[in-house]
Amino acid sequence: MKPLLLIRVLLCSTLLLPLAAAVQAQEPQQPQAASLDELLQLVKEARVAESREQAAREAEFKRDKAQRAKLLQQAQAIRAAAEQRSEQLEKAFADNERQIAALQEQLQNRLGSLKEMFGHLTAAAGDARTTLNHSLVSAQYPGRTAFLDELIERMSGNTRLPSLSEIERLWYEIEREMIEGGRVASFPATVVKADGEQARQxxxxxxxFNLLSDGAYLSYRPESGTLAELARQPGGAVTRAAGQLQASSEGFTRTAIDPTGPSGGALLAALVDSPSWLERWHQGGSIGYLITAVGLAALLLALWRLLVLAGVSRRVNTQLASDSPSGDNPLGRVLKIGQDNRAMDAESLELKLHEQVLKERPAIEAGLNLLKIIAMVAPLMGLLGTVTGMIVTFQSITLFGTGDPKTMAGGISAALVTTVLGLCVAIPVVLLHTFVNSRAQRVLHILEEQTAGIVAEQAEAR
Known part of the structure; x- marks a missing residue:
């Protein structure tokens, strides 16, 4: 029996050694067995400890199960109470529905034929509120729509019918709006100036249509009920007419109004926002300034040549009436050549006179070529500015897209300003060149005519 027992002990130790190694790896603080008897003792103690832990876990599981059963009972009790409450609420809801239906039927019976009238009254009150909120008459009579808000709220809620006094007041406000729309009235109010200051005037x-004060047009802000001067006013004639209207006390006064809207008018806003001629000129940029400078130079040159040619023409006309040649005018110098060379034959004298006319021609035609060049170059400069502006506009479109058509249209409009400036310079310069050239050709025609006459007299005398 002892060998058999020894074999069993060895098998048990062989099986338990890996388990002991694992336990030792997890719990290195446990003691190690020095012999088989100690190993058996350690296994026995481990079984006792595991049995104790298992019992503790089972007790904890039983406590949790009892607690969950208790919570389940509480939840079932709450659910039962909620279902009972739901049944009570459904019954109350059904009772309220029946009561509401009975009350609505009673209301419809009481309204009778007035139901349609009250519907139209509600619609009329809503339209009147919208009109009065944005009307310029509200600047003179503020707070007209407060009772309309209450009236519409009551009629929309079907809680109370409008009284006769409320209906009459609605009628009065609509009629007052119609009457005030045809009047020119004056009243004191607080006006916000263009610089932000407030003044009572x-x-x-x-x-x-419009509000005026101290010769300036005002805008009305319905959301705040304030009056403010327009940041930019119309032209001088329009504002002067507005001042005359405010200063007059009777009779008829001509003034400008905007008939496009009761809140100040979109036409006036567009007119005010449109740039002036000076602002459009600045939109031309550096090329526009250069075109303007060239145009002014051409204008000064043309005026100078007109003055010079006027003086030359006056002296030539004086020379025509005189018998003795004078050296202060082209005709006198030509006649003096003919007088000094009477002994020459007609052909030589004609050459001498033609030479003198050629000498006089540059002084008479001075500046004409420059005027012609300016008339040709000005439109080309305008085209250059337009192309440059279009390039900038298309670059902006590439960067920011075409989401705002106004910005794109404004860029194209600014680009076309240079073309307009070029044409505005070229057209007057062409006319001035034609006029100056005609004056110069008139003087040259007189010189050639007198030269031909002298040659003819010389040939006839011979």
């Missing part, structure tokens, strides 16, 4: 209301 007299305001003139021209129907439902």
């Amino acid at each position: 007299q305001v003139v209301r021209v129907g439902v």
